[in-house]
Amino acid sequence: MTGKISRAVMTALAVCLITFSSLGHAQAIDETPSALAMTGDALLVRPALFATTIVGTAVYLVSLPFSALGGNAGEAGEVLVVGPAKATFVRCLGCSRTGRRAETVDQDSN
Template identity: 60%
Template sequence: MKLLRPVVLALLLSVGLPALASDGSGDPRYTIQNPPAFAMIGDLLIARPLLLAATVIGAGAFVVSLPFTALGGGVGDAGKALVVDPAKATFVRCLGCIGEGFERQE
């Protein structure tokens, strides 16, 4: 019984601590970016309004081009390029981050 307790404690510490030390999420396939304050301010005042405008313009271009892309079979690709990607960059990405905030590493 005296030997079991230290072995269990050592196993728990060796398995649990690397997962906690990686990035806080417990999953080493994800990284968390920690941008500086000036990047957050620039992103808030400059990049987000421009990306919002790109999302709106892209949605309009998608609607206009929809008959042609439907004939060509590229509706999904056009929707992703014109609407989804700018919207993800506008609303999903963390403030000041370069990527989407939580980027999956494979």
């Protein structure tokens, strides 16, 4: 009896995991953020990312002799300084992807 219940629970769990993972991948990334997303980004996320950039810079400077000896100073700088700086300063307000927002071109200019 417990074997049948266990098998049914495992089957239901597998079906749920497969279904929910496919739904998560099917959603498009929204690049037209709402006013709430922009406000939350400006008041909460950007200051936290700026602090992360400062702390990452300090950690990079302290670890620079070790990463230079290890041969990965560039990679450490990219991860600790450049990545957080791009997320802080080169991202449209409320957007989820780092980088500049693509400009739209009007096709009806005849």
